[in-house]
Amino acid sequence: MPATWTAFTQLPNQASAEALGEAMEAMDPEPSGVGVFEIEDGSGTWEVGGYFTQSPDEVELALLAAGFNARPFVISAVPDTDWVDKVRRELTPVEAGRFFVYGSHDADKVPEKAEPLLIEAAMAFGTGHHGTTLGCLCALDRLASDGFRGRRVADIGCGTAVLAMAAARIWPDRVIASDIDAVAVEVAQVNVVANDLRDRVTCLEAVGFDHPDIAAAAPFDLIFANILKQPLIDLAPDMARHLDAGGYAILSGILTRQADEVVKAYAAQGIALERQDTYGDWVTLLLHKSA
Structure with missing residues (x-):
């Protein structure tokens, strides 16, 4: 029934x-x-x-x-459905450059040379299947392949913390993952533990950059923010204050028709567009702050 x-x-x-x-x-x-x-x-x-x-x-x-x-x-x-089981059946692994996002039911499919990121089906927001997360992971992969080395990295609005964990997989320094939502922070922490990254990723509840641990770790040389258009625009001045000269920002949660408005807001803060990629209806922006 x-x-x-x-x-x-x-x-x-x-x-x-x-x-x-x-x-x-x-x-x-x-x-x-x-x-x-x-x-x-x-x-x-x-x-x-x-x-x-x-x-x-x-x-x-x-x-x-x-x-x-x-x-x-x-x-x-x-219908009364076991949604976790349904998602588990339908959520296939995602490859984004060197990163492989998967659920425990697909642990046997992880390629030998991939950087694995375990996200359980019950925590399916931010799995890599959405174009925004996929775009951010691909942007990170390209940045690293081009020789960039993140030493101070923050993931603002982290959700599952998949982006923070991806950075922690390839670089040895501690990464900060923060979210405004307490439940998201709990989910992030569970994922960090499941991926054996508890000593590499710090999960915080914070509104934007408003947390003493974030202030203490700034300025960052790489900041992720995969949220929505208006919060990204509102965050631009704080992003400029917390991003180091010469640093990068990877932004998403932006529809294709919204990209120009976001780019303009960040350009006004001295953070210029370096690359724009489209994944379905969504855009990922790689921005660079002038030295």
């Missing part, structure tokens, strides 16, 4: 979407979670979704849609 129900709709603007999301929280039965987010297709459309452990009241949803000028809700029953 279905164990979960979802209800999704779309609206033409952010204010209406946020108001509808707030109104959904007062439903009976109430949703176990409500999400409000912009659809990144340039249309300005917003989506609101609710998740229910009991069948939602379709009449109440119809009234809410009408009241907030939203499209009719699409209601779906979601």
